[in-house]
Amino acid sequence: MLQLGDEATLYSLIFVGILLGTRSPVWTVIITASLCLFLAMFRFPQVPSSRTQKVLHPVKGTAGTGKVSVIAHRGGGHDAPENTIASILEASKNGxxxxxxxxxxxADGVPILMHDETVDRTTSGSGFLSKMKMSELAKLDAAAKHRLRDKFAGEKIPTLEEAVEECIKLQLTIYFDVKGHPDEAAAALKELYKKYPVLYNSSIVCSFEPKVxxxxxxxxxxxxxxxxxxxxxxxxxxDGAPRFSSLWKHHWMTVMDILLDWAHHNVLWKLCGVSAFLIQKNFVSQDYVQYWAQRGVEVVAWTVNTQVEKEYYQEVLKVNYITDSMVEDCDPHY
Incomplete structure (x- = not known):
């Protein structure tokens, strides 16, 4: 991952890059200054750290610092059908x-819990969410493809509000993972926060898409x-396997990966004013945690699924982690 020290270094490199590309000192100054002005005008400040701590570390340790929080991925998809009320209940029961x-x-705009764009992988149905109304989704068995399908038979796809009400009742912190639909998601979540103000101190909105x-x-x-x-x-x-069989496309997307990684670590986090950075576990180290800590951002690792890994994150790195199972070792869901 490409990481630069501070803003002076960042803008210096941008300045040199533009100068080499344009060979014009005037245009280099104008473009670099415009970028600085854009970030200054349109970036969001981070939420006060006092409230961020309430969300990320709701239980205080004996030394006065926040304990490591353990977050059940998709509600704990190994222990119960993912993204269901049953998984929320199991996660709470298991600590x-x-x-x-x-x-x-x-299809009719109801916010629901679902990871995929289709219902095929997890339910008794088949088809795209974008073509299925809530009345149709309500008839599906959300436990149909789960390894414990007999125990959880008949579990339903919950609406977002149903899930939130259950989490509030159980005093669980919620990590809302928004899959897309920036405008619709922002509108739905805004209404939810308005209706349940406790969410400001007990939830965080996350996404792979900076636009969201x-x-x-x-x-x-x-x-x-x-x-x-x-x-x-x-x-x-x-799992590390190439997405594309075409060599040129693979190399092109690798270049895009480098640029995206650079943007995340140097521009996008600042523009959005995020309070945390959720990163795949293989890339987390003590230096990496320190890198973000210097910027007032906390690292949350995913998906940590073995006891050895969990102990490492709790005792050595001391950062929050997301896991597929609260009770046993299991393979990760990406």
Whole structure:
């Protein structure tokens, strides 16, 4: 991952790059100054750290510092059908600090919990969410493809509000993972925060798409937010396998990955004013945690699924982590 020290270094490199490209000192100054002005005018400030701490570390340790929070990925998709009320209940029972829940929409605009664009992988149905109304989704068995389908048979796809009400009741922190639909998601979440003000101190909005986070900050600048990132995600799958068989396309997307990684670490986080950075576990180290700490941003790692890893994050790195299971080792979901 490409990391630069401070803003002076960043703008110096940009200045040199533009100068080499344009060979014009005048245009170099104009373009660099315009970039500085743009970031100054349109960036969002971070939410006050006192409130960020309430969200990321709701339970205080004996030394007065926040304990490591353990977040159940998709509600804990290994222990119960993912993104369901059952998974939220299981996560709470098994000691999770909070749950990560995926926000999607039905064809008639109802905010629901679902990770994929289709219902095929997790339910008894088949088809795209964009073509299925809530009345149709309500008839599906959300446990149909789960390894514990007999135990959770008949579990339904919940609406976002149903899930939120359950989390508030159980005092679980919520990591809203927004899959897309920036305008719709921002509007839905804004209404939710208005209806349930407790969410300002007990939830965080996350997304792989910077546009989603920027739109959320525009809609409600008091919401705690985070960018989610996995380096090399454009050119490779989560297990490291290349996405493209075409060599030229693979190399092109690798270049795009480098640029995206640079943007996340040097521009996008500042523009959005995020309070946390959710990063795939393989890229987390003590130096990396310190890099973000110097910028007032906390690292949250995903997906930490073995006991050895969990102990490392709790005892050595001391950062929050997201896991697929609260009770046993399991393979990760990317």
């Amino acid at each position: 999770a600090t909070g749950v990560e829940l995926d926000l999607e929409f039905s 986070i920027y739109r959320m900050r525009q809609s409600d600048p008091d919401v705690v937010t985070a960018l989610t990132h996995r380096p090399w995600s454009l050119s490779r799958f989560g």
